[in-house]
Amino acid sequence: MxxxxxxxxxxxxxxxxxxxxxxxxxxxxxxxxxxxxxxxxxxxxxxxxxxxxxxxxxxxxxxGLGDVHAHLDSNRMGQTFRPHTADGTLHGYIINDRRNWRQGERSIADQAAYAIARIIASGGTRIRSHAQVDADCGLERFHGVKVALEAHADVLDVQIVAFPQAGIVREKGVRDLLDAALSEGADLVGGLDPLLYDRDPVSHLDTVFALADKHGKGIDVHLHEAGTAGLFSLEEIASRTRTAGMAGQVTVSHAFALDTNPEPEVARILDVLAEAGVSLTTVAPAKGALPQGLIRERRMALGLGEDGQRDYWSPYGDGDLLRRTWQLAFTNGFRLDADIEGCLDIASRGGAQVMAGARPDGSAxxxxxxxxxxxxxxxxxxxxxxxxxxxxxxxxxxxxxxxxxxxxxxxxxxxxxxxxxx
Missing domain, CATH: 2.30.40.10 (Urease, subunit C, domain 1)
Incomplete structure (x- = not known):
């Protein structure tokens, strides 16, 4: 005792x-x-x-806090600071990362371990990390993240997502790479903007759900799509989740459509997602705050992540989960203690619910x-x-x-x- x-x-x-x-x-x-x-x-x-x-x-x-949307293979924390060189478009960010990630001062595994240590020291006891899988890096980045997470499994609850950062349809061979990563121990299969980036939402989501079914694994889809495009993708994800009987096993990250549509439409799509058992994660972005009150009313699991940390996408981030909780409160404009404490609940219990595939039961x-x-x-x-x-x-x-x-x-x-x- x-x-x-x-x-x-x-x-x-x-x-x-x-x-x-x-x-x-x-x-x-x-x-x-x-x-x-x-x-x-x-x-x-x-x-x-x-x-x-x-x-x-x-x-x-x-x-204990949790980073349930990390990119441990991309961060440059503790390395020499470098100027930001991406062009500001989603594709530009992706290509900028591809062009530069091999120039890091540590191996993927060592750099991921450095980031993990920072996250834990800040209060983190769980991490879900995406690991890039594409035609450029193959499984190299996945293997590095997997090694680092496994080395810390005695002090962390860990999950790894095989993540097709450069799309599934627009690059040859990515489906097979995702299949291999899931065979080698990935806990979830990822997706990315099936409509606006891959330009083929049917093939993209069919592939993601088929791989999840084949391996008995979960799903975590990055959805930067805003407006009606994002609503379309959310409805498609919810429909496939219901059909596959995957309630609690599917997460949508970012979900910017929930901040860029009229409230009646947002409430409607949240009802659809809640009924399907889809969970959400946010990284407390400057634009794209999720409607925490509406999500809480529907007892949906909502977790907090840090995304990339001082990487080839952005110079921001230091691995501190308590500081990211501050950012979640700040970007929502919260001032009341109860609202700010709610952000800490998302950063702690919310992330645990996401990783466990559990819906909140109304308990304090x-x-x-x-x-x-x-x-x-x-x-x-x-x-x-x-x-x-x-x-x-x-x-x-x-x-x-x-x-x-x-x-x-x-x-x-x-x-x-x-x-x-x-």
């Missing part, structure tokens, strides 16, 4: 009494008022019982025994010194202690046993 004494639980009120937390076999097993509880008695007798005691020192205990985070801070949930959490949850997101203190299954895995901005990040 592990006992974390004297902590304040998210999302309780700032003046709520501190608690002692019991952890048994990597899961939360009890929450009791500090200093006046069975846990407190256990703390007093811990020296003789063999229990590990962690002094929370009045810090806030946040649920503090009572959620599957993905939250309830008894029975995995003891994945972050201890951070802050006045409130909102102040933690606003200030993003570097000094955080990160725990996976009750075990300390990162402290002071560094992954224990990982590469030096500062």
């Amino acid at each position: 592990t006992i974390v004494k004297n902590v304040r639980l998210f999302p309780r009120a700032p003046d709520a009494p501190a608690v002692d937390v019991e952890i048994t076999k990597g899961r939360f097993s009890g929450f009791s008022p500090a200093h006046d509880s069975p846990a407190a008695a256990s703390v007093r007798g811990a020296a003789g019982s063999g229990a590990e005691v962690i002094d929370g020192a009045g810090r806030i205990l946040l649920p 985070l503090a009572d959620d025994a599957r993905f939250g801070l309830g008894v029975g949930a995995p003891a994945d959490f972050v201890l951070i010194d802050a006045d409130t949850v909102t102040s933690a997101i606003m200030d993003c203190p570097r000094d955080r202690e990160v725990f996976k299954a009750g075990r300390l895995i990162a402290s002071g901005g560094e992954l224990i046993g990982g590469p030096r990040l500062s």
Whole structure:
């Protein structure tokens, strides 16, 4: 048993009494008022019982965060800064990455490991990463990401997406490469703008769903398509999800159409997606904020990712999931604590729901025994010194202690046993 004494639980009120937390076999097993509880008695007798005691020192205990839309094969964090050279179009970004990715100062596996260490040190306990598969790189980038994720499987929940960044139809041989990546352990098959990039939505989505069916794997489609084009693709994805009986196994990333259509149309398509069991992820973009209230009303799983980090697409990003949570609140224009705390819920429990293929059941985070801070949930959490949850997101203190299954895995901005990040 592990006992974390004297902590304040998210999302309780700032003046709520501190608690002692019991952890048994990597899961939360009890929450009791500090200093006046069975846990407190256990703390007093811990020296003789063999229990590990962690002094929370009045810090806030946040649920573990997740990057559920990463591109570990593209980031350049920790490398020499380079000027941005893409032309601003989707195809231009793709070709700019293709032209330059081999010039990185580390191998794909080593650079992915560096990014993973940063994500964990920031509070991350789960990662879903896309890995590019195309006619240029074959499976090289997929293999590098797979090696890095597998090396951290003891401190992370991990998933990898075989991702056709340059399309499926417009490049020869990509279908076979995706097939091979799924055979070699990819957890999901990806897709990209079937209408506006591949210009053949039927063939594109038929291929994605056929490969998922063949391998018994999930799906995660990048959908930058806005306006009515995006609505068309969302309806096609929902229809195929229902037909294939894949509720909970299909994710749409970005889904910019949900920010670029009239609210009645957005509400309608969200009903369609919710009925089909499709989940969503956002990366808190400057344009393309998802309607969190409408999504929450329909109990859809919504997770947060960081996308590329200082890569050939953009100079932005530092791997800090708490800072990305700030960005999610900022790009939505949130000011109320409840709304900002909702962003942290998306960055934590929401991502866990996406990766598990689970729909929210209406539980409060503090009572959620599957993905939250309830008894029975995995003891994945972050201890951070802050006045409130909102102040933690606003200030993003570097000094955080990160725990996976009750075990300390990162402290002071560094992954224990990982590469030096500062």
